[in-house]
Amino acid sequence: MRYYLLLFFAITFVSSSFSQTEEELSQLSFDAIRDSIHKYEFSNMPKAIKASEAYILKGKREDDKTEEWLGMESVVLIYVNFRMYKEANEQSEKTLAFARENNLPKKEMRALTLLGDLQKIATTVDKQLYYYNELLKLAKAQNDEQYREIALNKIAGVQDLSGNTEKAITIRKKSLKYYQNKPLDSNFTQIKKNSAIVSLYGSLAFSHIKLEQIDSAKLYNEYVKQFQEKELDSCFLGFSYSIDAEIAYKEKKFETARKAYRKAYTICPSEYDLIQLNKAYAFGKIEVGAKNYHEAIRILQQGLDDYQVTAAEEGFMRDYYEKLAEAYKHTGDFERASYYFEKYLTTQAEFNKLKESAKESFIKKERAAFKEDFDALVTEKEKSQSKLNYLLLGGSIIILILLFLLLKFYRNKKANEAKFEALLAKIKAAEKPEDIIDTKDEELEEKNNTDIPEETKQQILNGLKKLEEKEYFLNQDCNSYNVAKKINTNTSYLSKVINSHFGKNFNTYINDLRINYTIVRLKDDVIFRSYSIQSIAEEVGYKSADSFTKYFKKDTGLNPSFYIKEIRNIA
Structure with missing residues (x-):
């Protein structure tokens, strides 16, 4: 399944106010309108479409064909995000026609790429290959190496899908050699x-x-x-x-x-629903392989319930349904097993239509083999009722364990939500960021500071204040030696002053500054929230995501990913 279902589209989140009409919105800058599109492109389709139409209107008014095309493309991507593939396909055809009419070859190649990606789910593999081949021809005509390689790799993906994996490997090896030998420049970093x-x-x-x-x-x-x-x-x-x-x-x-x-x-x-479905399949099939069939059912069924597969996507779900059918069969739930096996056979047929190589005899053979296996299991059940009762008892115990784990999960979730609300209250009550988290260390490195002149103490505190204002604590080289050097003192004096004035050690002092900065910025900066945990960690001065996560949870009681998810929900 992981090889066939994903369509690759850029995902970006930014913030913007949204209360204007299309005409009013079109008076804003392109960047500002784009912010509105990005804010709603995954959460509110009417508002996102409205902003896109304003973008198109502005492009028309300023006679900027490139920007007008970008507005049209954003409508396509919004439809894709909401899994309205037919509408996305129709709009994408309009972007292709517009690019051709207005002599925009770069945008024409981009439109052909998008159309090709959509055909796999919107129409047929044949149509998909048509658009990718059109992209390849245009890229060669334009002497555009980047899009030539994109076209070749898209075609390789279709070869893989159609079962001609050896051909796909040949194409990818050629592309690999191309990128290995391609020199760097301002665009190809x-x-x-x-x-x-x-x-x-x-x-x-x-x-x-x-x-x-x-x-x-x-x-x-x-x-x-x-x-x-x-x-x-x-x-x-x-x-x-x-x-x-x-x-x-x-x-x-x-x-x-x-x-x-x-x-x-x-x-x-990633919280993207398609990624979550693939994640469920990955872990579910592992549990099927390990014969942990109840756990497999839990994972796979939850993935399906959360995603809600559309009719257009059914053709890509064959592997998923096959694993569910197998899991249910081995737990003795023959009704559910039969239901998902029939869905598997149906999607197998749909998938074979995409490849144009479906063979009804193979499907009949599989159905007959499954029926034979099914009948044998039913017979065994009737002959070995006591054994089955034992298995059912074991299954009941497993269900109870799963219910216990589920209850524990929801309790933890409620506890985390309470911690999140408490943190929000701290943020609102804080006059400045450093008031949010103010950790006090029970054991201090240097308790006695009587040997430091008062003037020196004030000089150190003033120096620390200036470094805080410059956000020096976000640098990975922010250590006691470098800080002492910057404010013209020594590490012993620095440690004593921080201990006595702030009631904490140097490392705690720096970590509090970093975590408070992160809490506020994640709350206020939508783009920052879209970063990976590793990128956020590096941005605020940590060398690894593990270190950052450890200190964030120590100070807030929450994992950064949970905090980000909850902030998104209220943003």
Whole structure:
């Protein structure tokens, strides 16, 4: 499932007020209108569309065809976000026509890419390949290497989808060589180069996993891991863990697979509903493989309930339904097993239509094999009632355990919500950020400061105040030695003054400043909230996400991800 369902669209959150009409909004700057679009593009479709129409109106009034096209494209992306694929496809065709009519080749290539992505779910694979081939032809005509490689890799993805994985591997290897040899420039930076190479290595690893060529997959994953210490987008750091998880799953090392997927989703967390559905599938299939069928049902069923699959997406759910059918079958719930197996067969047929290689005889064979297995299990149930009763008892115990864990989860959730409300109250009551969290250490490094002249104490406090105003505490090199040097004192005096004046040690003093800064900025800055935890950590002076998370939870009682999620809900 993970290979077929995801459509890749940029996700950005920014804030903006929204109370104007389209005409009033169109009087604002393009940046301001774009802020309004981004604010509502995932939460309120009418408002997001309204802002997009204002953007288009402004582009028309200023006779700026490029900006007008961008407004049209934003409508497409909004429809995609709300899973209205038919409407997205129709609007995307308009963006293509507009780009062609107004001689905007870059935008035409972008429109062809978007249209190709949409066809997989909106129409047919044939139509998808048509648009990708049109993109390839135009990229070659424009001598645009970037879009040429995009087109080739999109076509490779369709080859993978259609079962011609060897062809996909050939295309990706050529693209890999291209990016490895491509020189850096102002547009193609080192981080973009590294990310492109890692993405291709990862795709090659997954293709080899699909072909059951595990040794080759491991080799490409080793190449991915070589980039972990280089400049790289944070989410690419989790790529190798996802590959490790899939390899471990294939090798039936289910605990290893669980741990690897946990690391992958920790490094690059996302609340995007499609990512959450894929996450449920990843962990659910592991539990099926490990024969933890009740746990598998819990995970997979929760994923389905949260996502609510649309009719257009049913064709991509075959693997998901197959795992649910298998899990229910092994728990003895034959009615649910039969229901999901029929859904699996239906989506299998739909998926085969996408590949135009469906064979009804194969489906009938699978149905007959399942029915035979189903009848055998029913017979066994009738002959071994006592054994089944024992299994049902065990199942009841497992359900009770799951209910207990669920209750515990909700209690923790309620406790965290209470902590969040208390933190919000502190923020509102605080006259300045440093009043929010003010930790006091029971054991201080330097209690006695009587040997420090009063004038020196004041000089140190004034120096600290200036460094706070300059936000020096956000630097990773902010340590007692560097701070003492900047305010012309020594570390012993610095430690004593901080201990006596603030009632805390130097490290606690710096951590409080950083956490208070983070709390306020996450509350006020929507863009900052869209950063990964690693990026936030580095932004406020920590070298690792683990250190940042530890101090944030120590001071607030909450994980940063929970705080961010709750802030989004009230923003």
